[in-house]
Amino acid sequence: MRDSRENEIPHIHFKDVSFSYPGKKDNLIYKCNFSIKKAGFWMVVGKNGSGKSTLLKLINGIIKPNNGIVSCKANIGMVFQDPDHQILMPNCRSELLINMNKNFNNFEITKKIGYVLDQVGLTGFEKRPIHTLSGGQKQRLTIACALISNRNFILLDEPTALLDQNSQLKVLKTIKNLTTDNDNPLSALWITHRYEELIYADAVAELKNGILSNWQEPSNFKNN
Ligand SMILES: Nc1ncnc2c1ncn2[C@@H]1O[C@H](COP(=O)(O)OP(=O)(O)OP(=O)(O)O)[C@@H](O)[C@H]1O
Numbered sequence: 610m611r612d613s614r615e616n617e618i619p620h621i622h623f624k625d626v627s628f629s630y631p632g633k634k635d636n637l638i639y640k641c642n643f644s645i646k647k648a649g650f651w652m653v654v655g656k657n658g659s660g661k662s663t664l665l666k667l668i669n670g671i672i673k674p675n676n677g678i679v680s681c682k683a684n685i686g687m688v689f690q691d692p693d694h695q696i697l698m699p700n701c702r703s704e705l706l707i708n709m710n711k712n713f714n715n716f717e718i719t720k721k722i723g724y725v726l727d728q729v730g731l732t733g734f735e736k737r738p739i740h741t742l743s744g745g746q747k748q749r750l751t752i753a754c755a756l757i758s759n760r761n762f763i764l765l766d767e768p769t770a771l772l773d774q775n776s777q778l779k780v781l782k783t784i785k786n787l788t789t790d791n792d793n794p795l796s797a798l799w800i801t802h803r804y805e806e807l808i809y810a811d812a813v814a815e816l817k818n819g820i821l822s823n824w825q826e827p828s829n830f831k832n833n
């Protein structure tokens with residue numbers, strides 16, 4: 610069903626990337642090198658103000674590095690901290706519809722909407738008004754929107770920051786399932802300051818004092 614992702618291998622590559630905002634003399638990101646070349650659940654952890662959101666803006670091209678090269682061959686979808694800043698329409702179906710990038714007939718539309726809602730654990734939610742959804746359900750709808758527009762790489766900027774623990778787990782497990790799908794696994798880069806989330810990742814890097822660490826096993830972070 611996620612047809613256009615087939616045979617595509619999304620990848621992101623940073624080579625000696627440095628960045629500072631105008632007027633700031635210190636680099637917020639300094640000589641950053643990393644690659645993501647295969648599907649999976651990748652996490653970057655860092656404290657408040659460490660530059661996590663800036664790193665995502667560099668990846669999706671909203672800002673350009675002062676030095677170095679950003680190479681991004683991926684069809685990127687974004688999930689932000691507050692789904693209310695992202696969802697525009699009054700119900701799940703209409704929100705998904707505006708994220709579909711091709712003209713399908715009604716039968717195909719209904720099938721695709723049903724499929725992506727299943728994928729994020731929102732089976733039967735097609736007609737649900739947005740205001741009746743919990744924060745976690747709204748976050749899973751934004752993930753479904755990325756899926757229905759055939760994004761092959763999802764960047765999630767602290768998607769659980771506003772959620773209670775139960776919703777936090779459901780969103781984490783949704784991404785875990787999508788990134789471990791046997792047929793067509795998704796790539797996801799999840800930004801967090803919550804160290805307890807790292808155990809769900811395939812690999813973790815820490816952003817600290819402008820430096821991004823190498824990819825590491827999540828278990829390396831259990832004492833933080
Ligand atoms: N557009 C901007 N112009 C100038 N400075 C900025 C801009 N955006 C962010 N900054 C500064 O850059 C630093 C890092 O910001 P960033 O939002 O990337 O951090 P973060 O790790 O995502 O923080 P948080 O955990 O609070 O989301 C902060 O000191 C912030 O004030």
Ligand SMILES: [Mg+2]
Pocket residue numbers: 661662663766
């Ligand atoms: Mg941020």
